[in-house]
Amino acid sequence: MLTRSEWEAAQERALEYLDRAGVVMTAQERKQIEISDFGLSNLETFGVQTLTYFNTDRLCAKEIVLFPFQICPEHWHPRVGADPGKEETMRIRWGLVYLYIPGAGIDPLVKERIAHRKEYFSVGKEIVLRPGDQITLEPGTVHWFQAGPEGAVIDDYSSTSRDVLDQFTDPDIVRTTQIVD
Numbered sequence: 001m002l003t004r005s006e007w008e009a010a011q012e013r014a015l016e017y018l019d020r021a022g023v024v025m026t027a028q029e030r031k032q033i034e035i036s037d038f039g040l041s042n043l044e045t046f047g048v049q050t051l052t053y054f055n056t057d058r059l060c061a062k063e064i065v066l067f068p069f070q071i072c073p074e075h076w077h078p079r080v081g082a083d084p085g086k087e088e089t090m091r092i093r094w095g096l097v098y099l100y101i102p103g104a105g106i107d108p109l110v111k112e113r114i115a116h117r118k119e120y121f122s123v124g125k126e127i128v129l130r131p132g133d134q135i136t137l138e139p140g141t142v143h144w145f146q147a148g149p150e151g152a153v154i155d156d157y158s159s160t161s162r163d164v165l166d167q168f169t170d171p172d173i174v175r176t177t178q179i180v181d
């Protein structure tokens with residue numbers, strides 16, 4: 001959970017990254033940045049800040065902001081009825097992102113960065129993404145990612161996004177952020 005003031009501070013901070021990355025937003029969009037702490041109440045380490053431009057029955061486009069070394073925990077986008085699950089293309093706009101997908105175990109040095117929750121991370125094939133780099137993840141691909149030392153801004157294009165149905169390896173994760181006053 002996050003306090004209202006933590007949520008607002010994270011929104012302000014995310015806006016600084018989006019501005020630095022040259023993202024043009026309406027006044028309304030500037031108020032719509034969502035903060036996700038994944039229910040772990042440790043936003044500095046585990047969290048994402050998201051601005052959703054649109055999310056229709058077929059397509060979705062978002063900006064994802066990561067603070068320095070912040071982690072989006074290991075997850076996948078499952079099949080929903082006839083939909084095979086979200087296909088997602090991440091394109092780095094600013095900063096550095098370490099993306100991890102199936103193909104290797106997790107390097108001990110990386111394990112240090114995920115500290116006390118390392119048992120909830122299993123895929124460790126590292127792909128380093130810099131501005132202009134992009135990658136498409138097929139539906140169902142297990143993945144997680146972490147920003148480099150300066151944070152990151154990611155343009156995220158996908159089929160329909162159903163965040164609440166995403167599956168996470170960590171059983172303690174709650175996808176909807178709870179705000180307490």
Ligand code: ZN
Nearest residue numbers: 075077088143
């Ligand atoms: Zn994903």
